[in-house]
Amino acid sequence: MTDMGGDRVEEAVASCAALLRPAAGRDWDGVRAGRLEWDCRRTAEHIAGDLIAYAGQLAGRPTTAWVPFEITLDDGTGNADVVDVIEATGGLLAAAVRTTPREVRAFHPYPFRSANREGFAAMGVAEALLHTHDIAEGLGLPYSPPDELCTWVLTRIFPHVRPEPEAPWSTLLWATGRGDLPGREPLTEWRWNNNLVIDTERLTLQGVTPAAAADLRAGGTGGFEWIEGGPFEGTRDAAGMIVSAYEEGAHRPEWGMFVLVRREDGRAVGGIGFHGVPDEEGRAEVGYDLAEDARGRGYATEALRALSEQALAQDDVKLLFAAIDRENAPSQRVIARAGFTRVSEDLEKAARELHDLDESLRLYAREA
Template identity: 45%
Template sequence: MVTAEDLQAAVDCVIGALRPAVDADWAVPAGSIEWSCRATAEHIGQAHLHWASQLAVRARTKYVRWSAEAQELAPPAGVLDFVEAAGRILALVVQASPAGTRAFHPWGIGDPEGFAAMGCVEALVHGQDLASGLGRDFEPPSELCERVLARLFAHEPRGADDPWLALRWLTGRTSIPGRPSPESWKWRPAPLDETWNPAPVADPMPFTPLSR
């Protein structure tokens, strides 16, 4: 089971790896993705805050319509504060949400454990992007990666016995000799013992501008 404590551990792992790099140039690309390190870090915080909002109000058909970002002139240390705070907020909301809570995600109606696990993936995978761009080592706990894979990706192929390698392979961050990389993937926010609709119809769809 993936818990709020697991999410806090994932965030701690990211913050611990990146704090020593706050004086580096965060305008460089984050690993193999197109975003800068600053934009990638900000994205982690935004995702965590959006998911905390989903759970807090039990939004079933759409995203709560608000936006969050680090202050424009915040230095990298301030952006990391934003990431850390957002992760803590999501963990607290997960912890406070009854097991029967359900909330919308574009890939399925999730429960608190599902949102905690998604938060872990967001932190760990983009944490690796950031570490790669900033020249830092990043190695999250293997047991944490195993729990996340079991909760969110039971339906996806397992590329390797090493959980961290498997998670990076599955999300397009690395290759494995002899194994073709997945063309696409989706995580499963819905509980494993419930019917899963991987594309729930939302009204309106997330982030679609509303007309006046």
């Protein structure tokens, strides 16, 4: 995963300009842009405004609000000039993405109050593609961006949307309330979803997107810089679970997988997360592992405490549990220090009978 989005932003802006520039001689002010309330001219200006706003967030790096500025176009600016502005602001966003360190996060309201460089790139690509579609619909022009570009957006900021591998553009339109998909109810409300990050004293627990999970499962880094010996086998296995859940439409980012990244050097040391969303009784299973060179330093305990507190603060979560091999004394110490206790033998026996729990595993739980 070497491209964190700069190339994708440029590709999306080029796709936008390729449609808009030949149509610059038409009336954009008097034509509504698709299903929007805006006209085509206002929508084109909005694309440029969003691109420069995202670049500003990455450059200014505010953590609690938008950088308070906006662009205005000179009087007499023609439609072709607006396309120039879109290309210029797209270039600025691409440059900001390429020059921003991977650990930087800046404010964005949806849904976890921040985004990294890849998130802002994906949002910029989405704005360019979707609003170009809106303008094209208003002007009666055909428009279909590259499938790979649509998939790139979906796997980064729409992790909760079940993909249609043969129709990524239709899926993106449906996911943003702009089209229909067979077998799915139309959407009237929607949000994209940047990854969740949980802070601890020495670590950040960074939510893994479907794109990063697929890369990890295939033997890549997931876009993280790992210490020697990482990622460990369990992290790659967990990434495979995320990919499967995403493909089934069952993935929910806050109940997915997180990579443990050290604050001191930005390097990844392990993985932690859930085996799925809480069940009807409010129970969720947790799991974790560390690269061998990161063990014995309290990282797993610190991460598990933070993740547990985040989860148990939710109204619909009553209990977290973990299944640990009875011979794995280090993991047993981690789970105990994080506030988990061994369940009764009767509950353990019931789990074996109902859920085919392996005889070598012991159950530990922490209640809300």
